[in-house]
Amino acid sequence: MSAPENISNTVTDRFLRYTAIDTQSDPGSESCPSTEKQKNLGRLLVSELLEIGLSDAHLDDFGYVYATIPGNTDKEVPVICFCSHMDTSPDCSGENVKAIVHKNYQGQDIVLPDDQTQIISMKDHPDLKDQIGHDLITASGSTLLGADNKAGLAEIMDAANFLINHPEIKHGTIKILFTPDEEIGRGVDHVDIKKLGADFAYTIDGESAGTIENETFSADGVKVVIHGISAHPGFAKNKMESAIKIASAIVSQLPKETLSPESTSDLDGFIHPVSISGSVEEAEIEFIIRDFNTESLKSHEQILEQTVQQVLKAYPNSTYEFIVEEQYRNMKSVLDRYPNLTQLGIEAIERAGLKAKLQRIRGGTDGSRLSFMGLPCPNIFAGEHAFHSRQEWVSVQDMQKAVQTIVNLASIWEEKS
Incomplete structure (x- = not known):
């Protein structure tokens, strides 16, 4: 009935x-x-x-x-x-x-x-x-x-x-x-x-x-922690490596025409920064990674980590952590x-x-x-x-x-x- x-x-x-x-x-x-x-x-x-x-x-x-x-x-x-x-x-x-x-x-x-x-x-x-x-x-x-x-x-x-x-x-x-x-x-x-x-x-x-x-979607969360070099801004030449600027450069260099929520639909996955915070010495960016194909999450994360590494080439004394957490499948x-x-x-x-x-x-x-x-x-x-x-x-x-x-x-x- x-x-x-x-x-x-x-x-x-x-x-x-x-x-x-x-x-x-x-x-x-x-x-x-x-x-x-x-x-x-x-x-x-x-x-x-x-x-x-x-x-x-x-x-x-x-x-x-x-x-x-x-x-x-x-x-x-x-x-x-x-x-x-x-x-x-x-x-x-x-x-x-x-x-x-x-x-x-x-x-x-x-x-x-x-x-x-x-x-x-x-x-x-x-x-x-x-x-x-x-x-x-x-x-x-x-x-x-x-x-x-x-x-x-x-x-x-x-x-x-x-x-x-x-x-x-x-x-x-x-x-x-x-x-x-x-x-x-x-x-x-x-x-x-x-x-x-x-x-x-x-x-x-x-x-x-x-x-x-x-x-x-299958979903992961990624946290990128940037460890920069702090120095007094009045005496920072050739010393300071600002984690804030490094984090900003990472976000700005992410793909825009692909792998972005603003430019994807249907079965397309994406890399999406959801928060950014920190100081000159340390900054943190949180991302969500999404795709219907679970295996594609790894390739998206590789693209993100390669972007981090590319940006850090200009900051030789700074380091990063790349932390992946499974969210759902x-x-x-x-x-x-x-x-x-x-x-x-x-x-x-x-x-x-x-x-x-x-x-x-x-x-x-x-x-x-x-x-x-x-x-x-x-x-x-x-x-x-x-x-x-x-x-x-x-x-x-x-x-x-x-x-x-x-x-x-x-x-x-x-x-x-």
């Missing part, structure tokens, strides 16, 4: 409630969660899950929310988990978000009132052409919205509420997992896979309605072993009346790492657009379709078992 078209949705109210809570993560923090304020949303979610009737809902010390929707069938059905993350990106403020619902969008530019230079136009956001007649939610112009990934949270919560109140929809045991710190690459560092007890999972963290993703190598997982996701989307689109993510999700932790996990749309920016937006109707898709997935896994 598929989810009915006329679900009495709570998804919009939930989403607006969640966006009002600042949950920005902090890459400079070593704690988990990286910011305690993420637990404020976690506690609200637990309260709502308990109110729905999920008696085991709880928030652990690391900021993870776990809950179970008990199965209501006599069949043996694989245990499925639905997962979204609570944090918002550190790239843009998430404090004092003022969400605005724009009813019955008709293709016009949307000027955000708190900063009227922030204009959401169809020219810059071509996906808006599919939103005519929809109700769009934006922030007010001074913050991001938080649809990435509070839309996913609200959709899972609404689907859980529907399943509990409609026992005629048969399903196996469903697990719910809400994570902190996904935006800083640490979203599953402390997930208790054994306690979760799921066989397969779906992250609800994708963009356009109808999309399902079974392939991500392309989940396709795991998901290809479980084709049914993606296929049932496609069927669930199409039962919701959408055309399913299988595609890849030029990024990563919690599902990337969960897949390699023994929990195969493709990514399904949440409807979020222009994430990590003040022009972020989401469609109410797309969120409702995501709720239907989640309910359909629960039902389809029971049907096929």
Whole structure:
């Protein structure tokens, strides 16, 4: 049985409630969660899950929310988990978000009132052409919205509420997992896979309605530390070798027409400097290295290190450290072993009346790492657009379709078992 078209949705109210809570993560923090304020949303979610009737809902010390929707069938059905993350990106403020619902969008530019230079136009956001007649939610112009990934949270919560109140929809045991710190690459560092007890999972963290993703970048982080030579600037001739200038030269000599986020798309990988800091004596540059082909990461890193070495030829007394850290790997190598997982996701989307689109993510999700932790996990749309920016937006109707898709997935896994 598929989810009915006329679900009495709570998804919009939930989403607006969640966006009002600042949950920005902090890459400079070593704690988990990286910011305690993420637990404020976690506690609200637990309260709502308990109110729905999920008696085991709880928030652990690391900021993870776990809950179970008990199965209501006599069949043996694989245990499925639905997962979204609570944090918002550190790239843009998430404090004092003022969400605005724009009813019955008709293709016009949307000027955000708190900063009227922030204009959401169809020219810059071509996906808006599919939103005519929809109700769009934006922030007010001074913050991001938080649809990435509070839309996913609200959709899972609404689907859980529907399943509990409609026992005629048969399903196996469903697990719910809400994570902190996904935006800083640490979203599953402390997930208790054994306690979760799921066989397969779906992250609800994708963009356009109808999309399902079974392939991500593979990702490394690289830290380049430059050890320069300090000297008093008044007496520095032929002595000083400024680590700041060396670091700047390295960044300026990176490829620009290739291997750069600004000049790549589709299957292209890149080398991307994300921070630079330091002093004359020591400077540090942090990079993210991305490619769909895991082996290509090594060649990108070789290009980066060769650039460092070339620059340092002009600074004979300076040295460097080149530190590579694995971040996540392309989940396709795991998901290809479980084709049914993606296929049932496609069927669930199409039962919701959408055309399913299988595609890849030029990024990563919690599902990337969960897949390699023994929990195969493709990514399904949440409807979020222009994430990590003040022009972020989401469609109410797309969120409702995501709720239907989640309910359909629960039902389809029971049907096929």
